[in-house]
Amino acid sequence: MTLETVLFYVLGGLAVLGALNLILQRHPIHSALSLILVMASLAVLYLLLGAEFIAAVQIIIYAGAIMVLFVFVIMLLNAGEEERTNLSRMARYVGLPVAAVLLSGLAYLLYRAWPVDLLVQPHPSLGQTRPLAEMLFKDFVLPFELTSILILIAVLGAVVLAKKEL
Amino acid sequence: MVPLSYYLVLSAILFGLGVMGFLLRRSIITIFMSIELMLNAVNLAFVVFSHYWTAWKGLDSALSGQVFVFFVIVVAAAEAAVGLAIIIVVFRTRASLNVERVNLMKW
Structure with a gap:
């Protein structure tokens, strides 16, 4: 072993x-x-x-x-x-x-x-971090940018949902 | 050295335990944590396959598995923020975390 x-x-x-x-x-x-x-x-x-x-x-x-x-x-x-x-x-x-x-x-x-x-x-x-970063910013750059929009929407949704008066 | 199938079976066990927690628990927070457990199990399978394909396809194409794990983690973070906000709203209107009380749409 x-x-x-x-x-x-x-x-x-x-x-x-x-x-x-x-x-x-x-x-x-x-x-x-x-x-x-x-x-x-x-x-x-x-x-x-x-x-x-x-x-x-x-x-x-x-x-x-x-x-x-x-x-x-x-x-x-x-x-x-x-x-x-x-x-x-x-x-x-x-x-x-x-x-x-x-x-x-x-x-x-x-x-x-x-x-x-x-x-x-x-x-x-x-x-593997360097090749991973190159892949993320070359091949997957569009999904990567889309995740920023996703997180923005999630933040807005969380704020709106947790507001006092809904 | 560990056989590939052991890692995959570990991932399957974690996923199955997540499914069981999702089906059997009554507290909405625990159900949410079971979902996170299932996501983690799938991430383990992604990383193991990425590692396995490195020997066959080379590092450059096999690393897309790790990119997928990265995206799963990002989506899980967004989902946790929105889901916990929904839990707070449910608690405010029902004064309970029991999913049995959330039965407005149940027939």
Whole structure:
């Protein structure tokens, strides 16, 4: 077992545990903290795959900005423990089996489509940020500019929605 | 070295847990966090495929997978801002975060 394999198992286990904890905790703030654990372990996995820019963005934007927004809203609304309600019949008899079938089917298909001997090689060079930036500003410049409009609309929408009198 | 399918199965497990949280939880904030979990799972699959294609197609064309992850993160940020504003409005009108109470359009 190389260091990379050990790291993959530890971080993958942490991510799955965090995701399980997210859907099992009753208090939203505990769910938010488990989601931060998932995002941090995924960021280290990205680093392992040689995507250092994505890893940094994952920490800064996801675990930083978006989760701060979540925690801020949880505290603003003073969200307490989720009240216990009976699951609707739909969720109990259709939701769980459908989710289980989706998960096992996906895992089976992935196993069959990509044989186990296809290894993820460790990357020879750590330095994909420069080619990534060149690609972003040459091939994807129009979508990149469109995202600025998207964010402007999102900011306006958030301000209008959260205004006192709607 | 880890097989490619292990990464993809990890991504599928995270996505399935996100779907389960979305279907089973009642708190609107937790449902929203499950959506973020699903987006993260898809991002992992994108990065793994980008890494995998680097050996076949060269770095220049394989990196578009990482550009897609970048766009997904940007859209997720915009979505979180608007979605949390909607949650605040729902809480203001219903005084509850339970999605069962938001049943105006339910038949």
